[in-house]
Each structure stands twice: as C-alpha cells, then as structure tokens.
Amino acid sequence: MNIRIGNGYDIHRLVEGRALILGGVEIPHSLGLLGHSDADVLTHAIMDAMLGALSLGDIGHYFPPSELKWAGANSLTLLEQVARLIESQGWQIGNIDSTIVAERPKLKPHLKSMRDRLAQTLSLKPEQIGIKATTNEKLGPVGREEGICAYAVVLLFNSE
Numbered sequence: 001m002n003i004r005i006g007n008g009y010d011i012h013r014l015v016e017g018r019a020l021i022l023g024g025v026e027i028p029h030s031l032g033l034l035g036h037s038d039a040d041v042l043t044h045a046i047m048d049a050m051l052g053a054l055s056l057g058d059i060g061h062y063f064p065p066s067e068l069k070w071a072g073a074n075s076l077t078l079l080e081q082v083a084r085l086i087e088s089q090g091w092q093i094g095n096i097d098s099t100i101v102a103e104r105p106k107l108k109p110h111l112k113s114m115r116d117r118l119a120q121t122l123s124l125k126p127e128q129i130g131i132k133a134t135t136n137e138k139l140g141p142v143g144r145e146e147g148i149c150a151y152a153v154v155l156l157f158n159s160e
Ligand code: MG
Pocket: 010, 011, 012, 035, 039, 040, 041, 044
C-alpha cells in the first residue's frame, strides 16, 4: 500500500462586516475573515495538505483569487472538488489532523460541528478528522486578533 503525507497552512485577516466561517460552520463573532472566497482558513489548510501530499500544487493554482467565479465561494464546495481530484488519481484519505489558532471567540463548542461538516463533505467518518483549537497566548498578529490561522496534516493511501 502506498501512503503519502501532506501539510497545509493558511491565515486570513479578521475584519468587521464579514461572517466567521471555519470548517464550513458559521460561528457567531463580531469579526469575520477577509478573503476572496468565504476565507475558511481551516478548510483551505486541509485542501493544501491534500494537494501537497500528491505534489499537485496549492489551492491558489486551482481557485485563483483573480477569477471572479470564486468570489464568496463556499470553501466546502472547493474541498469537494479537491477530494474528487485526489480520488480520480486513486487516492483516499486515511486521516486529517488540524489546529486552528485564534485568540477569540472560543471555538471548542463548535469543533464537533466543524468535524461533522468536513466528514460529510469528504465522505469520511468523523473519527478520521482531528480538529484542535488553541490561542496564540496574545502573541503576534494572531494574538492581537488581527487574524486567524490554521494548520493541517493529511495522510492519503492508495490501495492499488
Ligand atoms: Mg485561504
């Protein structure tokens, strides 16, 4: 059995007047993430990890911000497309592990919903997806609540 591993990272700026969407779940907060799409950093980090595992580039290559059609895009729709791409090459996801770094709001109450959303989108069992949340201990731009970032690692296998 062949296995591959990939890692992904993303960060978006927090601004007023935008919805905060993480793992496909809208989280009540006074600020939201700025971006061309819905700026879902967690889903973006996971997509980059999936693509990176197969040396297929990054999400900017497939969904360039210069293209109008991705404006306000639901990142779960993009995730589905990336999943189809890796499946078309014979690969399946073994598991995903991820960390969201955000000073506020408290994300713990939303982690299960995010996991369920992502599992549903990727046709995985929720147990195959790890999502952790931590703060940056008030350090740096994330600590000053200027943005939220996420890290992801994905293991792919090919049983052929
Ligand atoms: Mg992004």
